[in-house]
Amino acid sequence: MFSRDSRPPHIDTLIGKGVRVQGDIDFLGGMHLDGAVAGNVRSDQAPSSTLSVSETGSVEGSVQVPNVILQGRVRGDIRGAERVVLGATARVEGDVYYGVIEMTLGAQITGKLVRLAPPAKAEAAPAKG
Numbered sequence: 001m002f003s004r005d006s007r008p009p010h011i012d013t014l015i016g017k018g019v020r021v022q023g024d025i026d027f028l029g030g031m032h033l034d035g036a037v038a039g040n041v042r043s044d045q046a047p048s049s050t051l052s053v054s055e056t057g058s059v060e061g062s063v064q065v066p067n068v069i070l071q072g073r074v075r076g077d078i079r080g081a082e083r084v085v086l087g088a089t090a091r092v093e094g095d096v097y098y099g100v101i102e103m104t105l106g107a108q109i110t111g112k113l114v115r116l117a118p119p120a121k122a123e124a125a126p127a128k129g
Helices: none
Strands: 013-015 020-022 025-027 030-033 036-038 041-043 050-053 058-060 067-070 073-075 078-086 091-093 096-103 108-110 113-115
Touching: 030 041, 041 050
Parallel strands: 013 030, 020 036, 025 041, 030 050, 036 058, 050 067, 058 073, 067 078, 073 091, 078 096, 091 108, 096 113
Antiparallel strands: none
């Protein structure tokens, strides 16, 4: 029923441990965050776009990325329309909107969990006969 994709996400952008970004970030593809962002993080809405945040990474702002893999901290809402994965060291102070969610024992959320409805599929036209 469920499948785990054990492949690491494709990374196009890397923000290192010693970097602090002041302001919003918009990216394409995959981004890995070891540093800190004081602003919102958004990506293109392609289903494969992914943000991964390590144990040392943090975001103080909202996150709007289809796939979010969190080991660090987010102070703001997370909107992961495809998939949200919260590791054991994940800390979220905000609401989490998700398509599919995976949580490891130890993850903490101070906020609501809200499941997003899957996109409506076009209904087949009735057969003429």
